[in-house]
Amino acid sequence: MVFASPFICKGRYEQDVHATVEELGCIMGVLFQRSDDLLDFDVRNAENKAVMGDLKSGYMNSFAVALADGLTAKQREMFLQSKTVDEIKKAVGAEHFNAKLKDFDAVNENPHSDI
Secondary structure, eight states: OTTTHHHHHHTOOOHHHHHHHHHHHHHHHHHHHHHHHHHTTTSSOTTOOOSSHHHHTTOOOHHHHHHHTTOOHHHHHHHHHOOSHHHHHHHHOHHHHHHHHHHHHHHHHSTTSOO
16 A cells, blocks of 8 residues: 555555565565564575564464474474474474575565465
């Protein structure tokens, strides 16, 4: 709605413009949320956001779901019990973590694709 505000204030409604603006808003929202999900794992966390809040609250954010994909039952259990990012990397393996991060970033480059 934020992107459409100038058009609404101006009293202009053009279906194709509003459809494009709505799609832009959705894409921006998804990209914001996905970047926020990475912050929870202390990835590119220049803001120093508190980490592990989602997982500690029992919430699997989009990166956690991507990270859990392909793990054994034991690795998943260790991952879910982790209290720090270092523990997660140990549970899933640094190579797996980095590969999933690379895949996650690739999806963010094309927000119309699925993770």
